[in-house]
Amino acid sequence: MSTGRREFLARSGKLLFLTGAAQVAFDAVLRGEPTSAPNYQTAEHWWGMTIDVEKCIGCGNCVRACKEENDVPREPYYFRTWVERYHVPEGDADSPQVDSPNGGYDGFPERYRPGDGSKSFFVPKLCNHCAHSPCVQVCPVGATFESPDGVVLVDKTYCLGCRYCVQACPYGCRFIDPRTRTVDKCSLCYHRITKGLTTACCEACPTDARVLGDLKNPKDPIHEFLRTHKVQVLKPQMATGSKTYYNGLDGSVR
Amino acid sequence: MDGSFGHKGHLVRVAALFAASLVAFFVLRALFVPAGFGLYGHYRAGAIEENRLRPVAFAGRAACVECHSDVPDAMKGGPHERVRCEACHGPLAAHAGDPAEKKAVRPDSRVLCARCHAASVARPARFPQIDVADHAGQEACTTCHAAHNPLAPPATSAGPAPPTPGPQGGGQKGGTR
Numbered sequence A: 001m002s003t004g005r006r007e008f009l010a011r012s013g014k015l016l017f018l019t020g021a022a023q024v025a026f027d028a029v030l031r032g033e034p035t036s037a038p039n040y041q042t043a044e045h046w047w048g049m050t051i052d053v054e055k056c057i058g059c060g061n062c063v064r065a066c067k068e069e070n071d072v073p074r075e076p077y078y079f080r081t082w083v084e085r086y087h088v089p090e091g092d093a094d095s096p097q098v099d100s101p102n103g104g105y106d107g108f109p110e111r112y113r114p115g116d117g118s119k120s121f122f123v124p125k126l127c128n129h130c131a132h133s134p135c136v137q138v139c140p141v142g143a144t145f146e147s148p149d150g151v152v153l154v155d156k157t158y159c160l161g162c163r164y165c166v167q168a169c170p171y172g173c174r175f176i177d178p179r180t181r182t183v184d185k186c187s188l189c190y191h192r193i194t195k196g197l198t199t200a201c202c203e204a205c206p207t208d209a210r211v212l213g214d215l216k217n218p219k220d221p222i223h224e225f226l227r228t229h230k231v232q233v234l235k236p237q238m239a240t241g242s243k244t245y246y247n248g249l250d251g252s253v254r
Numbered sequence B: 001m002d003g004s005f006g007h008k009g010h011l012v013r014v015a016a017l018f019a020a021s022l023v024a025f026f027v028l029r030a031l032f033v034p035a036g037f038g039l040y041g042h043y044r045a046g047a048i049e050e051n052r053l054r055p056v057a058f059a060g061r062a063a064c065v066e067c068h069s070d071v072p073d074a075m076k077g078g079p080h081e082r083v084r085c086e087a088c089h090g091p092l093a094a095h096a097g098d099p100a101e102k103k104a105v106r107p108d109s110r111v112l113c114a115r116c117h118a119a120s121v122a123r124p125a126r127f128p129q130i131d132v133a134d135h136a137g138q139e140a141c142t143t144c145h146a147a148h149n150p151l152a153p154p155a156t157s158a159g160p161a162p163p164t165p166g167p168q169g170g171g172q173k174g175g176t177r
Helices: A005-017 A021-030 A061-070 A134-138 A164-168 A200-204 A222-228 B008-032 B046-052 B061-067 B070-075 B085-089 B093-097 B109-117 B132-136
Strands: A047-052 A081-088 A097-099 A119-126 A144-146 A152-154 A175-177 A182-184 A210-214 A244-247
Touching: A047 A119, A047 A222, A061 A081, A061 A200, A061 B085, A134 A144, A134 A164, A152 A182, A152 B046, A200 A210, A200 B085, A210 A222, A222 A244, B061 B070, B061 B085, B061 B093, B109 B132
Parallel strands: A047 A244
Antiparallel strands: A047 A210, A081 A097, A081 A119, A144 A152, A175 A182
């Protein structure tokens, strides 16, 4: 063993005093590039998203981008985000026809005709990153949680795969990954947003229908958007504290 | 006196059992509760870091523009000005990390353009939509439209940047290579 005393002290010191993020940062400092050290502070952020239904064109870019970015199984029925097409017959908001072929991954083949008095529109869906998530409350082992910066995350190494959270989510945002038998869901691209990038779906959205926002950053344009638009969250009666705000959401959307 | 504490062995045994189970509790707790659990809440604190440490697939527009600085100029003022590169060209973080590693493929315009611009009742009425077969027949969209600035015809070469638009696929990349 050729571990010198100096190296041994440095290593054991790191092991004793530095954990997780601090160790990554310290490694960057040791490499002589302290600027690449992550200086992300969870307490300084509170993430949310705005979705402008009136801008969504149903191209499915977000669905494809999400699957690419997050290694989501390509088969249908596994989605971290998906797009629904609503078709509401005239004057009958209670019984909309909703379809989402392959989650919108391959786009939406036209099946409605213009001028029949009905209205149609697209509604992108994803985890609403609730501040008071039902899914977090039911997890028996603490494998899913609201992070200090307001993102509902999954601890994949700790998840039992019991599916309680899948049933608890009022928005249907969770699925069991068939490869790991553990739960998976939108992480709001946590690996991206903590590096200063936007989410994959927002990056790929051609019309800016979905925009990531940091509600704790007073300079973030999300505040302007929320001020100047009449926004709504999904299922407000469930008091989930959803942070996904929809503009132009029709009353028929569930 | 003698009679009341004559059986203190019972008490010692109970106390020993209690102490042993206390030790067993802490040993088992240390064994089964992962490190960092409960630091921020009812979860493993390290899970936050694990969620962060995943590779990125989409590099983001800022990374693309570092090398392909001519493209934003070509898009300027056009309807696609705000569309980010990887919305059409796909995830290219591997290419941004090492340009030799992965090359961007030129998307098939008839598939790509139709994803957004094929007429659909559900699309917002003010969004530009066409019946693809009616509008272009079998022609590639890029024959008439420069993908980066579709309302300016590719053949005019308004600026110095757009290179030789060929008969097909001409203005598609508008000088990305």
